[in-house]
Amino acid sequence: MLTIRGLNTLYGSAQALFDIDLEVDAGAVMALLGRNGAGKSTLLKSTIGLVRPATGSIVFAGQEILGKAVHLVVRCGLGYVPEERRIFTSLSVDENLSVGRRPPQSGLSAWSPERIYDLFPSLAGMRRRLGREMSGGEQQMLAIARTLMGNPKMILLDEPSQGLAPRVIEALADSLTALKGQGLTVLICEQNVRFAERLADRATVLETGQVRWRGTMADFAADIAAQHDLLHV
DSSP, X not given: OEEEEEEEEEETTEEXXXXXXXXXXXXXXXXXXXXXXXXXXXXXXXXXXXXXXSEEEEEETTEEOTTOOHHHHHHTTEEEEOTTOOOOTTSBHHHHHHHXXXXXXXXXXXXXXXXXXXXXXXXXXXXTOBGGGSOHHHHHHHHHHXXXXXXXXXXXXXXXXXXXXXXXXXXXXXXXHHHHHTTOEEEEEESOHHHHHHHXXXXXXXXXXXXXXXXXXXXXXHOHHHHHHHHOO
């Protein structure tokens, strides 16, 4: 579904990503792990088009998307949930979902508000609640839900568990596990190994903008030495 080759991204004269190679199979969940400043968010922003890489290739669903404008990448079927969530705080839950609606991708079942509320039951009882009246966890679920209303083939999730209470993280993990069961391809940027372990099939670990480890999520979750060296946990 997604193939990245030789990706180099700079901020001015400072290089943030170095020759990144990454592959995410259709229907799989890939965890992108690393400490703060490792380059995880930059890789997601480079993929969706918010940051323009200097060199490399990004092929999504058979199309080269490097250099395309963000709205054109989204039309190809790639969704993005930023770390900041960026829901519309003056709009209700229903209205946020309506704003995110796009025509379905060929061959995929369309997302509807009813399907969203089945996936995120906690949102079902607050359809008229304004975004600014929601907790951080509720806003995170709404941000994911709004992206799903765009009917993507794949979504990029940037630090979805950050700053959330443990019980909220559990509820979010349950919903994302159900989403995985529906076959959506996901690249999830995380620092929380236990959260990623519940969802991901494979893991790629970044350190100072370079790939330092890749393999199955189960292998990385069991490798305490690698976690200590790369994540300092």
